[in-house]
Amino acid sequence: MTAYLTRVIRFSAAHRYYRTEWSDERNYAVFGACANPHGHGHNYTLEVMVAGVPDPATGFSVSLAQLDAVLRQEVITSLDHQNLNFAIPEFGDGGLIPTTENLVIWIWNRIATLLPARLVRLRLYEEPGLFVDYMGEPSPPDPDRPRFV
Amino acid sequence: MTAYLTRVIRFSAAHRYYRTEWSDERNYAVFGACANPHGHGHNYTLEVMVAGVPDPATGFSVSLAQLDAVLRQEVITSLDHQNLNFAIPEFGDGGLIPTTENLVIWIWNRIATLLPARLVRLRLYEEPGLFVDYMGEPSPPDPDRPRFV
Amino acid sequence: MTAYLTRVIRFSAAHRYYRTEWSDERNYAVFGACANPHGHGHNYTLEVMVAGVPDPATGFSVSLAQLDAVLRQEVITSLDHQNLNFAIPEFGDGGLIPTTENLVIWIWNRIATLLPARLVRLRLYEEPGLFVDYMGEPSPPDPDRPRFV
């Protein structure tokens, strides 16, 4: 009787797509306006889905208070009102580009083991017209792993 | 050539999280403001996903008229403009707490066998920032069960 | 150079439309399902519009921190996770019915003089398909009063 609870949070951040080891020409060819100097920004929306069996006494599949505390401390405090290229070492010069794909994977790696329930999916919206889902490293085929329809 | 059609409906209801066999202190420690006397309420949004193969003549994978009739009679009539703790016996004193998890499971059990097509997922929003998915009891591993990506 | 800043907040509450001095029949004739015993509830959304001239040094037309503090203390603390018929004396037995109209006027009267800028409009959504605007008591015709188009 597993239920999949999703909490939705928001944060605002700046970022720039640029590889310092490439020429400006190559950066613009690959990243377009995302290579503009000084960056731009977004209101991100993050959906955090965790799995759990509702407790017979409380009806809760997860402690929302604990879930919210982890998200506040690990996601909001780290990313909200920040410039990702400067605030997150992995996205610094010569590192990973802070695309939506790389950012959602970064968040997964940061929170997966800290959450009070099993993390099953992150969905990160960069804007209403673009979002990325991540479900962790592919594990070997496991018939018990919940499947969506 | 299975298609997954989702119908979205809304209902408004009140509820309270409280166990009469517990002290007020314990209720507030576990349920927070949800334990306030006389309850509070929400505009719920329910997504009902059913699977079907489009009929070659009509293009329909399910009869929307029949689907809507079941949802109106079994969900809207039962829950809309109601206080869940009083209107639904399972959520009465000493019973289950009407959390989003327990409510989505209650809806599943009420409608799954009445729908004109196979029910594959319910998603229930309590508010825009919190929703719960339920896909029924886990069946034994079944490679034919549709999987989502 | 007046700007009109709007802050949007949310709260969840229960309410019931019922006059104890009327018969059940009359209550149902006037209020329909809103007269159901034990009430129902909504996720309310409140838009608070205030007028101000941006400060040349800060660019702020109002202190958001002060605005948010008043809204939290006077609106959220009073109404969120509450049953309006019991938590707000004006909406108790024999008093006003907690309709969207009466509730938005109640909020206006509670916060108008406490806000750090002139309150010009409240918009209260009971659900996405129904909202009520209130702009205070009609004052005598005042050509300086800002007009919207």
Added chain:
Amino acid sequence: MTAYLTRVIRFSAAHRYYRTEWSDERNYAVFGACANPHGHGHNYTLEVMVAGVPDPATGFSVSLAQLDAVLRQEVITSLDHQNLNFAIPEFGDGGLIPTTENLVIWIWNRIATLLPARLVRLRLYEEPGLFVDYMGEPSPPDPDRPRFV
């Protein structure tokens, strides 16, 4: 480390549900107001989900520029500001009915092999209260196929 990127696009189109080989009575019995002469229309929203592994240098799991180009040329140009019954041969007289199910399958068949990354799901909204998912022909059980939760 597969990520699932979704692009959201919109188009507006007219359609009518009607089989010329049936009587008016039968058409209205099966299709209701969708059988009205001259059709009606919708603002469609299409979510296109593709799978890919983020490139270490660019952080992209797919070329958005190429993805957008295919969607513009194959979906927008074909369907936006069109009447589906006349603009799409498969939906002409005696053909398929342009239901949401048939339309999402038509789009899948048109774009799946043209996209710069593996197409894993299409979600087509006809209106906010009705949408259909399609994931392609069911393949034989494949434990490597990504599964959603």
Added chain:
Amino acid sequence: MTAYLTRVIRFSAAHRYYRTEWSDERNYAVFGACANPHGHGHNYTLEVMVAGVPDPATGFSVSLAQLDAVLRQEVITSLDHQNLNFAIPEFGDGGLIPTTENLVIWIWNRIATLLPARLVRLRLYEEPGLFVDYMGEPSPPDPDRPRFV
């Protein structure tokens, strides 16, 4: 103590922008893709704002039941699942073009005198990115007319 209540309704319709007395070239130059043969369509959203003073006994500024009845009979029945160029005589060949402007004015003229409260504004969305407000014929300056901010 006037409150401004707004009801939101939806309908889906097809339309085409085309003047039969003009050449195809001129029609396409003026109307673009909206001149495509057989039309296209939209999910329209209509906001109907009426003014009223809350009744001391009921808290209602208008009878929602009566308001909804007029909207259902005069707007939904006339426009939903219709092709505006054929279903509405004013929008027929040689008549008015069913633009958002003309349609919102048509609705105003149809319902203004039938509503149970004074109509003060109609807002009609053709799509999320385009809407038109109409407030009736400009009356002579009237200092008592409510003003918005």
Added chain:
Amino acid sequence: MTAYLTRVIRFSAAHRYYRTEWSDERNYAVFGACANPHGHGHNYTLEVMVAGVPDPATGFSVSLAQLDAVLRQEVITSLDHQNLNFAIPEFGDGGLIPTTENLVIWIWNRIATLLPARLVRLRLYEEPGLFVDYMGEPSPPDPDRPRFV
């Protein structure tokens, strides 16, 4: 028979609230996290309302093609994927702070005289929970100026 048409556009930008002539302490006291180094960013939504009388032949109160061209050239090209503090001279060091108030006024001043119809209101969302309206410099009381209700 004036209609008020609103076009909605979006752009993404970064900004920082900081006065170089102030100490870090004072900047943080006034601007909070908005003073963080390297800035953060938002998905802005801009609503542009213009007034016009529908043309009897075309039904248009304004040329949407011309309106969109001005918005693309003057707003999107200037602001989208930019850092406001660096891309807009008025928001550079020692200049105005790029708050929502100052930004909506900047846009008004840039486009008001270029639009193909009279600009009556700009509404700028910095995020779903905060927006600012601007209607231009207050003109002397003018009973003919349209009023909103």
